[in-house]
Amino acid sequence: MSDVKTPNTPLWEVFIRSRNGLAHKHVGSLHAADSTLALQAARDLYTRRGEGLSLWIVPSNAITASDPADKGMMFEPTVSKAYRHPTFYDVPDEVGHM
């Protein structure tokens, strides 16, 4: 069986919305020949235990990702800017849990 090759199927990213009102959340990826089969594979792989109400399938190569090497430039400058967190406001008791 030396001529067996890995199927030439592209990679897809899977997003599930678990409940109405929540955002779709990335859950993993899969291989499939096209978007129709990718959606079915996502249903079969990632929603077997009642995880979702809605699925999004995105070709992995459609995602533009930040370069890990740019971590310093991209994310570190915010570490020292704690004043951006909304923790400096007094919340009236009547507001309750926010």
Added chain:
Amino acid sequence: MATTSIQVNETPLVLYLLRRADDALILGHRLSEWIGLGPILEEEMALGNIGLDLIGQARSLYAYAAEAEAAGNDEDTFAYLRDAPQYRNLLLAEQPNGDFGQTMVRQLFYSAFADPYWRAMTASGDATLAAVAAKSEKESAYHLRHSSEWVIRLGDGTQESHARVQEAVDVLWPYTGEMFECDAAERTLADGRTVIDPAPLRDAWDGTIGAVLSRATLTLPQNGWMQSGGRTGRHSEHLGHLLSTMQHVQRTYPGAAW
């Protein structure tokens, strides 16, 4: 065989339930044979899911058959302690998996029937059957969609996939007529609105299959002589082999549990 097979008192309702349950169990077991052998991981899960749906349908129907027969049998004895001539499933369900294309064609042929069948059965006058139908209908709708998409891609794929799936269509075609049979026992239930007569579903099935095969660039076989006999226990040689695997543990170690 270390155990004695059970005897079943096949009233029309019990016989009907065993027929539909056996269809689901045998086809579900066939799909379980793919576990560890699937063409890709994604598809292996899909085959397993479909198989589990079908085995779940079988369990509900066996449980109801046990209640209707009221002779001490249960899901397990129906599944594990009947020999091939006591099985009432369609010959289509027991046909071997063949290659992936043949498995998908078999699934398409069955699901294109099961989908409208269970939808129509939701109107059954029997509350238990209507509830089983409501669950099975949604599952079957997905099985039909999944197998359709694969048959379309394999038929309209490479020269080899086209040839293989056309071969599967031709080989399995003679087993499709049996789905629409309604014998005297089932007729009495249909007259009482407990079940539906499957014969009128033929047009819907022909339409579904015609559309899928056309998109798949496959040739629809001529309707010639059709195989029959599964409903009365006359099976192909394949069922005995399947049962010897499926029943092996219970036959060897009666009552084994874990």
